[in-house]
Amino acid sequence: MIRLEKVEKTFGSNAVLRGVDLEIAKGSSMVIIGGSGTGKSVLLKCVLGLVQQDAGRILVDGQDTAKTDRDAFLARFGMLFQGAALFDSLPVWQNVAFRLLRGSLKRPKAEAREIAIEKLRRVGLKPDVADRLPAELSGGMQKRVGLARAIAADPEIIFFDEPTTGLDPIMSGVINDLIREIVTEMGATAMTITHDMTSVRAIADNVAMLHGGKIRWTGPVSQLDTSGDPYVAQFISGSAEGPIEAVR
DSSP states (O other): OEEEEEEEEEETTEEEEEEEEEEEOTTOEEEEEOOTTSSHHHHHHHHHTSSOOSEEEEEETTEEGGGSOHHHHHTTEEEEOTTOOOOTTSOHHHHHTGGGGSGGGOOOHHHHHHHHHHHHHHTTOOGGGTTSOGGGSOHHHHHHHHHHHHHTTOOSEEEEESTTTTOOHHHHHHHHHHHHHHHHHHTOEEEEEOOOHHHHHHHOSEEEEEETTEEEEEEEGGGGGGOOOHHHHHHHHTOSSSSSOOOO
16 A cells, blocks of 8 residues: 655755665554654655655555645545644544545535544544543543544544553553554554554554664564564663664
């Protein structure tokens, strides 16, 4: 579903992506791991077209993203942002139905609200949450609302940006389980960026490690512990000793 070929991106003198090659199969869940500042978010933004790569090609379902209609292209995606990123001034249901209330996906207001409430139910929230403001919700509930918004338009591809950041271990487990269930139910292609190894093992079909601007290793999550790559081994163990330099 998604193919990156020799993708490069530089900001000033900082070469963030240095020839990234990666394939994400249709209907699979790919998790990209790597330390802070290694370019995971930049890679995601390049796929979405929010940042234009300097070199290389990005193909989605066989089509070059640089040559597609932007509205039609973005309509295929859902996104769970780090920190949920809800609109404070809008009630929960309007946050969930944000894309359904405007643009090419616009639905009648009553229909959009009905869809929003159904998606809230799917992530374990009761209908009475719909008319609350985000500030009235806990962090875990806000993350669920963000997940409901990501799936509101039944996208083919869903991106998850650090989905468990700021959550306690129990709520992190709940969110991981929801993501796994929903992606499987929808048959969606998922791309997650995280450094939470618990999330990796709960969500991933396949894992790719980004380091030094390139994909160091990629393979099934079942092979993560036996990858044979020293960078992967150090990262998943959390060791200060190894080829990845710890910033002190």
